[in-house]
Amino acid sequence: xxxxxxxxxxxxxxxxxxxxxxxxxxxxxxxxxxxxxxxxxxxxxxxxxxxxxxxxxxxxxxxxxxxxxxxxxxxxxxxxxxxxxxxxxxxxxxxxxxxxxxxxxxxxxxxxxxxxxxxxxxxxxxxxxxxxxxxxxxxxxxxxxxxxxxxxxxxxxxxxxxxxxxxxxxxxxxxxxxxxxxxxxxxxxxxxxxxxxxxxxxxxxxxxxxxxxxxxxxxxxxxxxxxxxxxxxxxxxxxxxxxxxxxxxxxxxxxxxxx
Amino acid sequence: xxxxxxxxxxxxxxxxxxxxxxxxxxxxxxxxxxxxxxxxxxxxxxxxxxxxxxxxxxxxxxxxxxxxxxxxxxxxxxxxxxxxxxxxxxxxxxxxxxxxxxxxxxxxxxxxxxxxxxxxxxxxxxxxxxxxxxxxxxxxxxxxxxxxxxxxxxxxxxxxxxxxxxxxxxxxxxxxxxxxxxxxxxxxxxxxxxxxxxxxxxxxxxxxxxxxxxxxxxxxxxxxxxxxxxxxxxxxxxxxxxxxxxxxxxxx
Numbered sequence: 001x002x003x004x005x006x007x008x009x010x011x012x013x014x015x016x017x018x019x020x021x022x023x024x025x026x027x028x029x030x031x032x033x034x035x036x037x038x039x040x041x042x043x044x045x046x047x048x049x050x051x052x053x054x055x056x057x058x059x060x061x062x063x064x065x066x067x068x069x070x071x072x073x074x075x076x077x078x079x080x081x082x083x084x085x086x087x088x089x090x091x092x093x094x095x096x097x098x099x100x101x102x103x104x105x106x107x108x109x110x111x112x113x114x115x116x117x118x119x120x121x122x123x124x125x126x127x128x129x130x131x132x133x134x135x136x137x138x139x140x141x142x143x144x145x146x147x148x149x150x151x152x153x154x155x156x157x158x159x160x161x162x163x164x165x166x167x168x169x170x171x172x173x174x175x176x177x178x179x180x181x182x183x184x185x186x187x188x189x190x191x192x193x194x195x196x197x198x199x200x201x202x203x204x205x206x207x208x209x210x211x212x213x214x215x216x217x218x219x220x221x222x223x224x225x226x227x228x229x230x231x232x233x234x235x236x237x238x239x240x241x242x243x244x245x246x247x248x249x250x251x252x253x254x255x256x257x258x259x
Numbered sequence: 260x261x262x263x264x265x266x267x268x269x270x271x272x273x274x275x276x277x278x279x280x281x282x283x284x285x286x287x288x289x290x291x292x293x294x295x296x297x298x299x300x301x302x303x304x305x306x307x308x309x310x311x312x313x314x315x316x317x318x319x320x321x322x323x324x325x326x327x328x329x330x331x332x333x334x335x336x337x338x339x340x341x342x343x344x345x346x347x348x349x350x351x352x353x354x355x356x357x358x359x360x361x362x363x364x365x366x367x368x369x370x371x372x373x374x375x376x377x378x379x380x381x382x383x384x385x386x387x388x389x390x391x392x393x394x395x396x397x398x399x400x401x402x403x404x405x406x407x408x409x410x411x412x413x414x415x416x417x418x419x420x421x422x423x424x425x426x427x428x429x430x431x432x433x434x435x436x437x438x439x440x441x442x443x444x445x446x447x448x449x450x451x452x453x454x455x456x457x458x459x460x461x462x463x464x465x466x467x468x469x470x471x472x473x474x475x476x477x478x479x480x481x482x483x484x485x486x487x488x489x490x491x492x493x494x495x496x497x498x499x500x501x502x503x504x505x506x507x508x509x510x511x
Contacts, residue, residue, distance in 0.1 A: 123349070126345070126347060126350075127343050127344075127345070127347040128347050128348070128349050128350070130304075130309050130341075130343070130347065131341075131343060131347035131348075131349070131409075132349075132360075133308075133309060134307055134309070134336070134339070134340070134341040134410075135360060135361045135409070135413065136333050136336050136337055136361065136413075137360065137361060137364050142364065
């Protein structure tokens with residue numbers, strides 16, 4: 001019983017280390033390809049459109065609802081202490097520093113990351129990736145790098161939209177529903193917000209974009225076992241992308257915002 | 260020339276290729292036969308480097324591809340063409356882009372590639388009207404011919420076919436076999452065809468049988484009918500009586 005438990009733990013640890021090594025090799029190959037071969041710019045734009053434009057609707061919806069809820073919740077809490085004028089800075093800072101980048105990355109994971117994994121995974125199980133290799137086509141240059149570059153580049157733009165929609169919806173809720181003075185609302189934002197709050201949020205979004213596209217392409221690339229395997233890979237891709245977003249968010253917040 | 264020396268490949272505890280030796284001379288047309296699950300496709304994928312052997316060497320024109328890397332390996336691969344069992348066409352690309360993909364990725368314009376693609380399509384018996392179709396608009400036989408046309412774009416010296424007639428009706432099977440033969444004669448390419456179908460004996464010059472990870476017979480397609488090896492004897496006659504059947508009974 002004890003031996004089998006230790007055996008199970010040991011196997012899981014070995015699997016984890018092996019998986020980490022595989023991701024490392026995959027990342028190294030992708031970076032090496034990025035720096036040593038010509039970037040397929042047309043493909044990058046195609047995937048920026050695929051990841052970005054198709055996600056705008058859902059980003060809009062998430063942005064306005066999160067901004068509105070944030071304004072309402074922070075008003076309820078702050079009013080008890082007579083600080084309702086700080087609703088503006090709270091909505092602004094939350095949307096630019098935390099919620100904008102994180103929610104955008106989570107939505108892109110669900111909307112585009114899963115689709116990338118399913119597409120590359122299907123190509124793997126139907127031998128399309130093997131076919132590319134037999135034709136001497138660099139699979140990383142053709143399939144992987146354009147998606148990673150597109151995901152990394154487009155994420156800050158989506159984050160800006162998400163934060164903007166959130167801040168605007170927060171403004172409308174605060175001014176028209178909670179009757180906060182609009183000039184006071186804007187003044188407190190100007191007084192409490194720094195440029196670094198925005199730039200640090202955008203740096204986060206770049207990292208999240210890289211992580212989501214790396215995990216999505218990797219899980220697709222190593223898919224095994226037919227249609228069921230594609231389903232498993234897609235689920236794992238969403239789970240691992242979200243975990244990596246939360247872990248990276250904590251690390252980046254510690255590095256950038258702690259004093 | 261392809262030479263496999265002491266080739267071994269296992270997946271976990273299951274040994275697929277068991278210290279296998281095989282030589283295919285330049286210009287030879289070899290059919291590799293064997294039961295389902297014997298590892299014929301794994302053998303073919305080791306020749307082209309899609310699967311790396313655990314032990315042994317794969318020599319292509321004297322160069323051991325298991326020891327080559329980068330550009331040197333690419334040079335050897337450019338000599339080889341691989342036709343997949345289910346064609347493995349890229350489903351997001353049309354026929355023109357599928358066949359011309361290698362040239363397009365090297366920077367050629369579609370309009371420059373189009374005449375060469377049309378020539379290759381005609382050489383596999385297809386008309387120009389399929390050029391804008393996507394793989395899901397093609398029949399099984401057409402897909403396989405497009406797959407062959409894509410491989411022919413490389414002008415390969417070695418052609419490897421992985422069960423090219425699986426899932427096709429007898430007429431299309433004959434058509435594909437004739438096409439393989441015609442391509443072999445035209446290119447004088449070293450040709451290896453994996454097949455279950457003993458009809459391939461009519462077209463190939465030699466045949467090898469894979470059994471339990473080893474080549475148990477290699478000889479001419481005419482001589483195989485005289486072979487006394489009980490596994491070969493039973494397999495090529497499709498008989499239920501013999502050691503293969505006994506083994507299956509034991510397993511069940």
